[in-house]
Structure formats: structure tokens, C-alpha cells
Amino acid sequence: MLNYVHEIPTKLYFGKGQISHLDEILRSLGKKVLLTYGGGSIKKMGLYDTVIDILKKGGFEVTELSGIEPNPRIESVEEGVRLCKENNIDVILAVGGGSTIDCSKAIAAGVFYDGDLWDMVASYHGTLKALPLVDILTLSATGSEYDGGGVITNLKTHEKIGNSYTYPYASICDPTYTFSVSKYQTASGTADIMSHIFEGYFSRTEDSDLSDHIAEGVLKTAIKYLPVALKEPDNYTARANLMAISSVACSGIPQYGKQDTGWPCHAMEHELSAFYDITHGIGLAILTPRWMRFILEKDPSCTWRFVRFAKNVWGLDGDDEKALAIAGIEKLEEFFAQSGIPKNLTELKITDEHFEEMAAHANDGNYLKDAFVALTNEDIVEIYKACL
Amino acid sequence: MLNYVHEIPTKLYFGKGQISHLDEILRSLGKKVLLTYGGGSIKKMGLYDTVIDILKKGGFEVTELSGIEPNPRIESVEEGVRLCKENNIDVILAVGGGSTIDCSKAIAAGVFYDGDLWDMVASYHGTLKALPLVDILTLSATGSEYDGGGVITNLKTHEKIGNSYTYPYASICDPTYTFSVSKYQTASGTADIMSHIFEGYFSRTEDSDLSDHIAEGVLKTAIKYLPVALKEPDNYTARANLMAISSVACSGIPQYGKQDTGWPCHAMEHELSAFYDITHGIGLAILTPRWMRFILEKDPSCTWRFVRFAKNVWGLDGDDEKALAIAGIEKLEEFFAQSGIPKNLTELKITDEHFEEMAAHANDGNYLKDAFVALTNEDIVEIYKACL
Structure with a gap:
């Protein structure tokens, strides 16, 4: 049995209706939220409306980054970092599967990264200083809701690289959000x-x-x-x-x-x-x-x-x-x-x-x-x- | 499957020789250390000397609370809290099994508890504000190295009560320290x-x-x-x-x-x-x-x-x-x-x-x-x- 060091700071909220904790979680982290998501699936299932409703009622200021790709690309990371800086974002709320969460982790760390963002992806630094990240999981797959890693793709150079960015502060894992997964x-x-x-x-x-x-x-x-x-x-x-x-x-x-x-x-x-x-x-x-x-x-x-x-x-x-x-x-x-x-x-x-x-x-x-x-x-x- | 919320902030350092991390862990938490332990077993196996050596070399100021009982008693909690207050302790270092760690958790929380310490033990408050606690585990048993709970005994009233105090900040789990366990x-x-x-x-x-x-x-x-x-x-x-x-x-x-x-x-x-x-x-x-x-x-x-x-x-x-x-x-x-x-x-x-x-x-x-x-x-x- 080899030595290991184990630490997962993420708080998991598992089960039906756990989104009821979203307001209190975000409130502890700030007011200005970058909401990230992928295609239209969270709109189709009504989760987008639910989230927006909670954010509005809570008086949060929301900036959106949508269209994060299934194999999330460096361009989305760059765009997210730009939005965070431009809007003084306090916390990132990722709603989606592993791709959206991975991309949001890289954004969260990228905000504090001095230099080219593809360099950040391509060279191993260990877990980095990052904005707090909260996620609402809609796909059971990558485990990104409970680890520090993310995988980012550069289609120009045909590179897809996994790296360590930040652990989610909290993950809301409601199995009913996966009912509509194909x-x-x-x-x-x-x-x-x-x-x-x-x-x-x-x-x-x-x-x-x-x-x-x-x-x-x-x-x-x-x-x-x-x-x-x-x-x-x-x-x-x-x-x-x-x-x-x-x-x-x-x-x-x-x-x-x-x-x-x-x-x-x-x-x-x-x-x-x-x-x-x-x-x-x-x-x-x-x-x-x-x-x-x-x-x-x-x-x-x-x-x-x-x-x-x-x-x-x-x-x-x-x-x-x-x-x-x-x-x-x-x-x-x-x-x-x-x-x-x-x-x-x-x-x-x-x-x-x-x-x-x-x-x-x-x-x-x-x-x-x-x-x-x-x-x-x-x-x-x-x-x-x-x-x- | 019922809902649950899961969070363990403790960092586990598992394996032979992980005590090499002790200095860096304590250093991040402060200078004044309350060292808690039970009977003489940690002295017999040489662990006490190793720990004292690390603390001395690191320039830490050490106060000791020894003799924590196998079913740790409220009197030990009271004594520990007194020592913490008297010596402005920054961090508690518990070396032992579940009893020593349990008692140290109650001490860590007791420092911030206004009122009678047996009242703290006997009434449920959830995890409390507490001094940071680091432990070196010497007995595989209670799991206290990886949860927030502790069990304290009042022999006068024949009560033994489990409650939630604080999670260890870090636990050093070196299996070789259990070689001498009977x-x-x-x-x-x-x-x-x-x-x-x-x-x-x-x-x-x-x-x-x-x-x-x-x-x-x-x-x-x-x-x-x-x-x-x-x-x-x-x-x-x-x-x-x-x-x-x-x-x-x-x-x-x-x-x-x-x-x-x-x-x-x-x-x-x-x-x-x-x-x-x-x-x-x-x-x-x-x-x-x-x-x-x-x-x-x-x-x-x-x-x-x-x-x-x-x-x-x-x-x-x-x-x-x-x-x-x-x-x-x-x-x-x-x-x-x-x-x-x-x-x-x-x-x-x-x-x-x-x-x-x-x-x-x-x-x-x-x-x-x-x-x-x-x-x-x-x-x-x-x-x-x-x-x-």
C-alpha cells in the first residue's frame, strides 16, 4: 500500500431538491456571478429558469457564458476569463456536465494566471489560486464535481490536456436533473x-x-x-x-x-x-x-x-x-x-x-x-x- | 437513496514517514502548540521524542496536556481549555488514538464556548468554532481522525455523550505507529x-x-x-x-x-x-x-x-x-x-x-x-x- 495525501474541500449537496441551498451557498461567496453552461439542455429541462429565478430573487448580478463545448475549448476559457475580469466576478456558477465544470475551473484559475492561458493548460502547476466555483451537475460522468481537474482542448493544435485547477467549493448533485439525459x-x-x-x-x-x-x-x-x-x-x-x-x-x-x-x-x-x-x-x-x-x-x-x-x-x-x-x-x-x-x-x-x-x-x-x-x-x- | 450533504475538510497524510509534513502543517497554523496525549505509549515507542524534536527544531512554543483517559473525561477537556486560554494556544496537536483526538476536539471547541463545558458536550450545537487541530494517529479504531465528532465521559453522572465539535485540519496516519498496539x-x-x-x-x-x-x-x-x-x-x-x-x-x-x-x-x-x-x-x-x-x-x-x-x-x-x-x-x-x-x-x-x-x-x-x-x-x- 503506497503513501497518499487525500483532501477534497468540496461540499456535496446530494439529492432531490438540493438546489434549495443555492442561494445560501452563493451568498457566502459574493454578489457577482458568472453563470456558465453549454448548449440548450438546461433550458429545455427548465433548470435554467429555476436558476435565474433564484439568482434574481437573491439580488445577484449575473453575467452569462453559454455555449461551452462538449470538449471545452481554450477559446471558451479565454472568453470566460475576459468576462470575469470585465465584470469583477466573485463566484462562478457552472450548470452542466463535466465539460462546463472543467471549463469553469480553468476560467476560475485563469483569472489569476499571468500569461497565456494555453500555457496554463499545458504546463503543470498543481491546483492554482482561483475564484470560488459552485456547480449544479446535470450529467453523471466525469467526476469533475468532486475533483480539482479539468480537461481543455485546443483544436488548432490537436491537443486535449488534463490539468489541476481548483476544487468546486460546492456541488449540487440532484439526480432528477439527469432524467432527461439521452x-x-x-x-x-x-x-x-x-x-x-x-x-x-x-x-x-x-x-x-x-x-x-x-x-x-x-x-x-x-x-x-x-x-x-x-x-x-x-x-x-x-x-x-x-x-x-x-x-x-x-x-x-x-x-x-x-x-x-x-x-x-x-x-x-x-x-x-x-x-x-x-x-x-x-x-x-x-x-x-x-x-x-x-x-x-x-x-x-x-x-x-x-x-x-x-x-x-x-x-x-x-x-x-x-x-x-x-x-x-x-x-x-x-x-x-x-x-x-x-x-x-x-x-x-x-x-x-x-x-x-x-x-x-x-x-x-x-x-x-x-x-x-x-x-x-x-x-x-x-x-x-x-x-x- | 436519501439526500445527504457531504464535506470533510480534513487533509489526510497517509503512510510511512508522513510525519515529515508536520512542521509545514503546524507552521501554517501558528507558533503556540498544545500537545495532547494519553498514557506513556507514545513515549515507549519513541514517537513523543520525534514530535518534540520536530517542535523544538521548528521553534514552536509547546504546552503539554498528558494523561488523557481511554474514555476521555470532561475534567481533561476543562484542563485543556484552561491551558489553551492561559497560553494563547494557536493550534492543538493530538498524538494518540480516538480518545486523545476526541478530547482535543472538545478542547478546541471549548476554547470558544461561553458557558459550562459539560453543557457544550451534552447539548447538540453542530460543529462549532474551534482552534485548528492536527493529529498523529496511533490506533486504528474510532475514525476520529476523519470526522468531526468526539465522545466525552462524565463519570460522576455516568454519562458518555457523542457530539460534533470540529474536523481535524490535518491527520497524519502512519501505520507503523500502530505496530506496537497490543x-x-x-x-x-x-x-x-x-x-x-x-x-x-x-x-x-x-x-x-x-x-x-x-x-x-x-x-x-x-x-x-x-x-x-x-x-x-x-x-x-x-x-x-x-x-x-x-x-x-x-x-x-x-x-x-x-x-x-x-x-x-x-x-x-x-x-x-x-x-x-x-x-x-x-x-x-x-x-x-x-x-x-x-x-x-x-x-x-x-x-x-x-x-x-x-x-x-x-x-x-x-x-x-x-x-x-x-x-x-x-x-x-x-x-x-x-x-x-x-x-x-x-x-x-x-x-x-x-x-x-x-x-x-x-x-x-x-x-x-x-x-x-x-x-x-x-x-x-x-x-x-x-x-x-
């Missing part, structure tokens, strides 16, 4: 949650039982409730469990005491999104089982971990370890397929054109040498090709 | 951790899968590593896993979204400690299986929860639900017995003399009517009697 986004979001677990679960650390058990618990919860949410979008229990695992998966607790693997699937997926602007969770769901099969073949000494996955997560059993490991991966593939996730990159009209460039970038100077199974650029190209 | 205290501490889980796990909430899985993960970790720690006191992996579950069990996460049961075993045990000053975890280990058998008999509609416990925690199986439920309880009894925990209250020289008074107090005006299975005073007396 099947596609629900499945994609759950794949993202599961990937956050996989990235830590598949490590060489053998003796961190607590975090392994918690990781398995998150996965079993996802596997139980994604099909329910797809069938009954208004099922509160299903939406609530998916929302709870979104936060816990990124809390650091399922990774307590374990080797940092460099998050290989995220590294590989960020290239897909940066080059093709695809939905993050979909990219992960396509990549993950291929990565699993590849590393199992490349380094059979990791078989024990796949055996544990097959047994503890899928309830499988058997004497042949290799067969059991593969059976666990097959269950995962079936699960994603049954959730309506595209089966391969070809369906997303992605070809092998940029694979070598993407692999070099994902592996950024041999970055993935410390992954669960070390990956070379050639390995990554092979994994990409298996996704076609 | 078998008896190791077993007792683990029973306490498991009880924190039982109190939330045995609830009527059926749809909070994530917290149930996490709860089961904590229990399985305890069951795996307590025997290892008893056999090999210096086994780092065992001590580390027990220390990690100590914090997680009290983090609120294994209780996310679940009915608050009023923690019946803790309510009953606090009376045992208040009247007989016994070790908290030992009292819990004796009470818990008797409580389980009693409620299973009183209200068979709770059988499903015991079946889940038997299956998911102990890996048992079978068609007869009642038999399965009882088999799970028997496994727990065996586990405690094999860990060297006294089998009954008679071994602790406790008789039925005060059971009615204790039951009335534990049930404080029908407090346990909302327990997993509601308990009357008569029920509680019966459970106590079954412990003889």
Missing part, C-alpha cells in the same frame, strides 16, 4: 465513470484491498444501474446511484495506496477527442476492452488482476486463469454493446490516418512506461488499430 | 471500525448500492487483516489496511443515502463504558452479535439484510434465509472470539445491576424508535442480559 450520453457517462475506476484498479499494487473493494463496488453499481437508467430514464434510484459513483470514482478513494498508472486509456482517448472531437466516454468504451486484450497478451504476468476483475465484478469462476481473464473482458464488451455504445472507431468514421501522431502524443516522451503494462508508441498504434 | 487493542479497534459500518449497513434503505458495497468492502478488509495484524504486529500491509478503513468507515461515505439508524450498538455501548469504563470496541464486539440475534427474532422482515451480510461479507450461501442470516451472525461471533475478545460481560465483571437505568439512558426518550429495528427500553435490557 441514452447515448447516459451510456457514455457511465463508461467514463467505469474508466476512472479501471485506470486505478488495473495496477501492480496487490495489497490495497480497501481501494480494490471500493473500486469493485463502484463497477458493480454501474453495471446494475446503467441498464435500468437506459430503460427507465426517470428511475430515481438508478440515476442517484450513477450520480453517486460519478463523484466517488474521482474522489481518489478507489485509488488510495495504489501505483499511479498514468491512466493509459484516458491518455489514448484524449487523442481521439482532440483529433476527432468525439464523445469522451464513447472513445473510452471502445478503447478499454482492446487495451485489456492487448496488455493481457503482451504481459501474462498481469493475468491475476484480470482474474480478480472477472470474479469480483462479474461473478465468474473457473480454473483456467487465462480463459477467466478473457471472459471478464468479454462481459465488459457485451455490457458496452448492450448499452448502445458504437462497437468501433470505424462507426465514428475514424481511420488510421493519424494513429502514429496520436500515439506519439499520448505517450508524450514515454509517459506510459509506468502504466500497469508499459506501452510503447507501437503498442498504442496497435491498440488504436484494434479499435477500427 | 493484540487486545488491535482487536478492539477493529471491532469499533466494523461497528461503525454495521450501524449504517443495517438500515431499511434498500437502494443505496454504492454505500452498501463500500461497507462490505470495509468489513472484508477488516476480516482479512485483523488476523494478520494479530499474528504479525509489524505487518505493514495489515496495519495500513486497518488504518485506511478506520478513516473511511467514519467518512460518511459508507452511509451515503441511507436512513440514519441512531447507531443502536453505540448508544448501548456508551452506557457500558459510562458505568464500567470498559474499552469501547470490546463492549461493541460483545453487544453486536446479541443485538443482531435479538432484532432478527423480533422482526423477521429485516432478514433480507442479514442474508445480504452473510452472502456478501462472509461468502455464505443457502436456500433457507433464516438459517443463512444466523450463519452470518455466527461467523461474526467466531471472528471476534478468535481475535481474543472477551465472550461476555461477565468476564468483564459486569452484572445486571444497572441495566434498567442504562437502557433508559441509551434510549433517551425513545431515541431508538428509528433504529433499523425499533428498540424499547425492555428490548435493550434483554440485549444487555444476553451479553452476560
Whole structure:
């Protein structure tokens, strides 16, 4: 079990109607609010009107930044920082999913950043001085509501970079706000949650039982409730469990005491999104089982971990370890397929054109040498090709 | 899944050698330190000297409060508050187990409390204004290193009352500091951790899968590593896993979204400690299986929860639900017995003399009517009697 330092200053308000706390939360932080959101979904479901009503009644001064992209771009960060400075913003209120929250984190830190904002994104500074950020979550996926990180995209340079900016001061997590999330986004979001677990679960650390058990618990919860949410979008229990695992998966607790693997699937997926602007969770769901099969073949000494996955997560059993490991991966593939996730990159009209460039970038100077199974650029190209 | 609000501002420094951060942590909080500890164990193991050395080198002004009792008493809180006021203390550094940390929390809040300190303990105010508190944990048990609560005893009035004071600013959790913990205290501490889980796990909430899985993960970790720690006191992996579950069990996460049961075993045990000053975890280990058998008999509609416990925690199986439920309880009894925990209250020289008074107090005006299975005073007396 390795050393760790754990701190999450965010206050989670979880459950139906927790927006009733919004006024008191914002009031403690200031008067001038930058309201950030993405497309029209929060308007369609009436949440925008509810929020505006609370802000008006509370006498807050509101500036809006709308249209934040699904893979949020540096231009939105720049625009947000400009608005904050121009309007002396006290607090940012992000209403949306991980993209809106990620972008708002970068804005919150960008206000205090001296220099080019893409430099801030591209160079690691650790958590930065930032404006306070409050969010209202509308998608169970990235865990951005409960961590300090954000991922920003530069489409000009084909770069998508995750960094640490600031923790939300408070996150309002009301599962009813996810009732209207489409099947596609629900499945994609759950794949993202599961990937956050996989990235830590598949490590060489053998003796961190607590975090392994918690990781398995998150996965079993996802596997139980994604099909329910797809069938009954208004099922509160299903939406609530998916929302709870979104936060816990990124809390650091399922990774307590374990080797940092460099998050290989995220590294590989960020290239897909940066080059093709695809939905993050979909990219992960396509990549993950291929990565699993590849590393199992490349380094059979990791078989024990796949055996544990097959047994503890899928309830499988058997004497042949290799067969059991593969059976666990097959269950995962079936699960994603049954959730309506595209089966391969070809369906997303992605070809092998940029694979070598993407692999070099994902592996950024041999970055993935410390992954669960070390990956070379050639390995990554092979994994990409298996996704076609 | 019920609503919840979750926030733990404490920064956990987990692992071997994390005391290297002590100077920088204290430095950010002030110069004048109240060092609190219990008996001589921290001196025996050399930790006292290490801490004093760091404090001296750092130029801190140190006042000491030693001799904090295993069930910390109001007199120690009063003495601590007096020392803080007299010496203009900036920060409290608690070195020890839950008792020392609990007492230090009450001191930290007591400094700002206008009025009688036993009134502060006995009336619920929620988390209070308090001096910053840093702790170095030496016993995996109460979870006080990662929550806001503390339990203080008044031996004159036979009262032992848990309340909410303040969260530690930082907790240094180095498993090597528990290498010298006796078998008896190791077993007792683990029973306490498991009880924190039982109190939330045995609830009527059926749809909070994530917290149930996490709860089961904590229990399985305890069951795996307590025997290892008893056999090999210096086994780092065992001590580390027990220390990690100590914090997680009290983090609120294994209780996310679940009915608050009023923690019946803790309510009953606090009376045992208040009247007989016994070790908290030992009292819990004796009470818990008797409580389980009693409620299973009183209200068979709770059988499903015991079946889940038997299956998911102990890996048992079978068609007869009642038999399965009882088999799970028997496994727990065996586990405690094999860990060297006294089998009954008679071994602790406790008789039925005060059971009615204790039951009335534990049930404080029908407090346990909302327990997993509601308990009357008569029920509680019966459970106590079954412990003889």
C-alpha cells in the first residue's frame, strides 16, 4: 500500500431538491456571478429558469457564458476569463456536465494566471489560486464535481490536456436533473465513470484491498444501474446511484495506496477527442476492452488482476486463469454493446490516418512506461488499430 | 437513496514517514502548540521524542496536556481549555488514538464556548468554532481522525455523550505507529471500525448500492487483516489496511443515502463504558452479535439484510434465509472470539445491576424508535442480559 495525501474541500449537496441551498451557498461567496453552461439542455429541462429565478430573487448580478463545448475549448476559457475580469466576478456558477465544470475551473484559475492561458493548460502547476466555483451537475460522468481537474482542448493544435485547477467549493448533485439525459450520453457517462475506476484498479499494487473493494463496488453499481437508467430514464434510484459513483470514482478513494498508472486509456482517448472531437466516454468504451486484450497478451504476468476483475465484478469462476481473464473482458464488451455504445472507431468514421501522431502524443516522451503494462508508441498504434 | 450533504475538510497524510509534513502543517497554523496525549505509549515507542524534536527544531512554543483517559473525561477537556486560554494556544496537536483526538476536539471547541463545558458536550450545537487541530494517529479504531465528532465521559453522572465539535485540519496516519498496539487493542479497534459500518449497513434503505458495497468492502478488509495484524504486529500491509478503513468507515461515505439508524450498538455501548469504563470496541464486539440475534427474532422482515451480510461479507450461501442470516451472525461471533475478545460481560465483571437505568439512558426518550429495528427500553435490557 503506497503513501497518499487525500483532501477534497468540496461540499456535496446530494439529492432531490438540493438546489434549495443555492442561494445560501452563493451568498457566502459574493454578489457577482458568472453563470456558465453549454448548449440548450438546461433550458429545455427548465433548470435554467429555476436558476435565474433564484439568482434574481437573491439580488445577484449575473453575467452569462453559454455555449461551452462538449470538449471545452481554450477559446471558451479565454472568453470566460475576459468576462470575469470585465465584470469583477466573485463566484462562478457552472450548470452542466463535466465539460462546463472543467471549463469553469480553468476560467476560475485563469483569472489569476499571468500569461497565456494555453500555457496554463499545458504546463503543470498543481491546483492554482482561483475564484470560488459552485456547480449544479446535470450529467453523471466525469467526476469533475468532486475533483480539482479539468480537461481543455485546443483544436488548432490537436491537443486535449488534463490539468489541476481548483476544487468546486460546492456541488449540487440532484439526480432528477439527469432524467432527461439521452441514452447515448447516459451510456457514455457511465463508461467514463467505469474508466476512472479501471485506470486505478488495473495496477501492480496487490495489497490495497480497501481501494480494490471500493473500486469493485463502484463497477458493480454501474453495471446494475446503467441498464435500468437506459430503460427507465426517470428511475430515481438508478440515476442517484450513477450520480453517486460519478463523484466517488474521482474522489481518489478507489485509488488510495495504489501505483499511479498514468491512466493509459484516458491518455489514448484524449487523442481521439482532440483529433476527432468525439464523445469522451464513447472513445473510452471502445478503447478499454482492446487495451485489456492487448496488455493481457503482451504481459501474462498481469493475468491475476484480470482474474480478480472477472470474479469480483462479474461473478465468474473457473480454473483456467487465462480463459477467466478473457471472459471478464468479454462481459465488459457485451455490457458496452448492450448499452448502445458504437462497437468501433470505424462507426465514428475514424481511420488510421493519424494513429502514429496520436500515439506519439499520448505517450508524450514515454509517459506510459509506468502504466500497469508499459506501452510503447507501437503498442498504442496497435491498440488504436484494434479499435477500427 | 436519501439526500445527504457531504464535506470533510480534513487533509489526510497517509503512510510511512508522513510525519515529515508536520512542521509545514503546524507552521501554517501558528507558533503556540498544545500537545495532547494519553498514557506513556507514545513515549515507549519513541514517537513523543520525534514530535518534540520536530517542535523544538521548528521553534514552536509547546504546552503539554498528558494523561488523557481511554474514555476521555470532561475534567481533561476543562484542563485543556484552561491551558489553551492561559497560553494563547494557536493550534492543538493530538498524538494518540480516538480518545486523545476526541478530547482535543472538545478542547478546541471549548476554547470558544461561553458557558459550562459539560453543557457544550451534552447539548447538540453542530460543529462549532474551534482552534485548528492536527493529529498523529496511533490506533486504528474510532475514525476520529476523519470526522468531526468526539465522545466525552462524565463519570460522576455516568454519562458518555457523542457530539460534533470540529474536523481535524490535518491527520497524519502512519501505520507503523500502530505496530506496537497490543493484540487486545488491535482487536478492539477493529471491532469499533466494523461497528461503525454495521450501524449504517443495517438500515431499511434498500437502494443505496454504492454505500452498501463500500461497507462490505470495509468489513472484508477488516476480516482479512485483523488476523494478520494479530499474528504479525509489524505487518505493514495489515496495519495500513486497518488504518485506511478506520478513516473511511467514519467518512460518511459508507452511509451515503441511507436512513440514519441512531447507531443502536453505540448508544448501548456508551452506557457500558459510562458505568464500567470498559474499552469501547470490546463492549461493541460483545453487544453486536446479541443485538443482531435479538432484532432478527423480533422482526423477521429485516432478514433480507442479514442474508445480504452473510452472502456478501462472509461468502455464505443457502436456500433457507433464516438459517443463512444466523450463519452470518455466527461467523461474526467466531471472528471476534478468535481475535481474543472477551465472550461476555461477565468476564468483564459486569452484572445486571444497572441495566434498567442504562437502557433508559441509551434510549433517551425513545431515541431508538428509528433504529433499523425499533428498540424499547425492555428490548435493550434483554440485549444487555444476553451479553452476560
